[in-house]
Amino acid sequence: MENSFWDAFVEALRLIRTLDPEVMEITWRSLQLAASSSTIAFFLIALPLGTLIHFNRFPGKRLVISTIQTLFAMPAVAVGLITYTLLSRSGPFGDLEWYLTPAAIVFGQTLLITPVMLGLVISALNAIDKAIPETATALGASRFQTYIICIREAKFGILTALVMGFGRAVSEVGVSMMVGGNIREFTRTLTTAIALETSKGERELALALGIILILLAFVINFALLSLQYRKLPWHYWK
């Protein structure tokens, strides 16, 4: 097994060094899909909805928040199954003809990561000093301006939500496999390719793809965190 790991690592480096076209294409697709679903889930759903939930009082607020937190544990295959049921041609959204296309994967991943992002946005806003929104309002900030100020104040926690969501989207296999179908040059992602190569007995290639996935996640997280600390990556070497 030790040898296997080493071989896999060498293989991964070789695939990266030679820019293997199929691997590059699969990697790029994984990145696109996860970036699309985290952008949609974060900017269109989690950030606005999380802010509204945090700053407004309404009956059942606690229940809503604990439901969101429960959904953190939602297994990807279950989301895949729900997405399949919704998007299959015989399902309610069958007319979209999204099933077995990249759009279905984005839909499913968005469903999967929205709760995590929403929950983390809410708790990030919870963590800031309660005096900040009060002061802002007292100084004449409008409601919207207050929200912006608080989001800016909680940006570290909010960024964590984005990073977590992206990480979950890029690493899930249940949704991509079930609603994407692992179609070559169309819906095959790093994770479904890993599953396929493993089932074909190509353990080294599968491990190599796994290593590429981890490197990809590392680069993305590193870039986002660098922006957060207002430092460029090379400042970390000092």
Place this chain on the structure above:
Amino acid sequence: MKNSLITNLLIIGVMLLLGSASIACDSDDTESPVTASTEVEPTNGESGRLKVATTTSLDNTGLWETLEPLFEEQNDVDLDIVAVGTGIALEYGRNGDVDVITVHSKAREIEYVDEGYGLERIPFAYNYFLIVGPEDDPAGIRGMSPEDAFKTLFGSEAGTFVSRGDDSGTHGKEKTIWANAGYEYEDVQSAGSWYLEAGSGMGATLVMADEKQGYTLTDAGTYLSYKGDLELVPIVDEGDTLLNVYSIIVGTNTEMPQAAQKLVDFLTSDEIQHIMGNFGFEEYGMALFTPCAGPIAPCNN
């Protein structure tokens, strides 16, 4: 404050760029065949992607990987190959999620066509199933008929048997052999720890049987293409029940009947039948499939 504002804008900008770029690329993927087809009008206005659900054995062997580019070259249609078991392929067909299925389970195919989901069952190739197992054959079933081999396995419990357990065509064949041997399948499932249900495709099941040093029922094609990585050897390879016929069925509700018909013509054409008949010869020293389109035995009897 100014700094952090810039940072935030940067983050948002980068993410939006990434996101929108990728969404644009996604829609490119789905729209390009549309634009391509309006230019060329290859299939009388039909456009998009022809979805094919295939049994795993046709895909794990690499056959579809060889044929797909040939078909896409000859016809201006994008072929989407989804490799699943025959059971799921039939379900996808029933739901209208795919246009065409290529499967190998005669009884269920006939039922599928009779229920009105498929136009016609068209066999295009065959090979044989094998019972493979460890070289030393702990259960002593070498050379038996498949039914006797299963009886011996059940009675002696001397060997492990790894079943596909995924409602695939191969799994269906295995159930048929158990029934012919006089067993209820429920009894086999609960017979003991020697009977394992893998719940995966043919390749993964072979790998598992190899790890467990057990027996499994496999189609000859997948076994030959995996042989290099396996220690398993053919133990039982003769018996009428072991015939394995692959057919293509076009769904009645397909939105691309012409493209689907082109795929049928393609698979049954002399050229492709010839390629199929030689497929694997170079790499494995023998052909993985025998072509049999048209009124040829044993496919059409």
